[in-house]
Amino acid sequence: MSSFQVLSAQEKEEDNTFGGWEFIEATYNFKKAPLFATVYFEHDNYQYQRLECWYLRTMVGWKITDWLKADVAYDFMQEPGFITHRAVFDLQGTLKQGNLKVSVRERYIHTWSPEIHEQSNVLRSRLKVQYSIPNTKFSPYLAAEVFTWGTQWKKTRHYVACTYDFTDFMQLEWYYLYYAFNGKPAEHVLGIGLNFDF
Numbered sequence: 001m002s003s004f005q006v007l008s009a010q011e012k013e014e015d016n017t018f019g020g021w022e023f024i025e026a027t028y029n030f031k032k033a034p035l036f037a038t039v040y041f042e043h044d045n046y047q048y049q050r051l052e053c054w055y056l057r058t059m060v061g062w063k064i065t066d067w068l069k070a071d072v073a074y075d076f077m078q079e080p081g082f083i084t085h086r087a088v089f090d091l092q093g094t095l096k097q098g099n100l101k102v103s104v105r106e107r108y109i110h111t112w113s114p115e116i117h118e119q120s121n122v123l124r125s126r127l128k129v130q131y132s133i134p135n136t137k138f139s140p141y142l143a144a145e146v147f148t149w150g151t152q153w154k155k156t157r158h159y160v161a162c163t164y165d166f167t168d169f170m171q172l173e174w175y176y177l178y179y180a181f182n183g184k185p186a187e188h189v190l191g192i193g194l195n196f197d198f
Helices: 003-013
Strands: 018-029 035-046 050-063 068-079 082-097 100-113 118-131 138-149 152-165 170-181 187-197
Touching: 035 068, 050 082, 118 152
Parallel strands: 018 187
Antiparallel strands: 018 035, 035 050, 050 068, 068 082, 082 100, 100 118, 118 138, 138 152, 152 170, 170 187
16 A cells, blocks of 8 residues: 555544534423523534544533523543543523524633643633524524633634424424634534423
């Protein structure tokens, strides 16, 4: 086999520009207090063949007002060859007018991977605009999320998505994600999952 063929095979094997994310989320809303608890599991892959990562998030939150909530979470993440831990802090405001809903979320994440001796911080700012189509169970949305730390831009996510309400507590969600990075090729991601809200 020629060196060109070997190089071509390696490049094809390491192609990370397309993948899929599958997830499930369950939220319990406490009846006697403005609190909620969430468990979230996500599996990410490249080319539907190679593991990017999987992670489990456990979260507790507080509904400060009808339009503002805060939460704190811990992520246990398995990446190829090592484990990563993340502390996650969110503050989100949501405004509704008729069938239109607009939300802004600020998320701070501290990440540490003891096995490879790495730590990092990131601030994730997200804008999401969603519209519930009258007389249907469909709610399409657009979202953009910017990852920064200090003055450095790290990456950006752009979502085109939709949800479908099977019942009052069970929802299907799917999206296309364009994932732009600082210093490496963009990725295209197809996501699908189920949301439960009790």
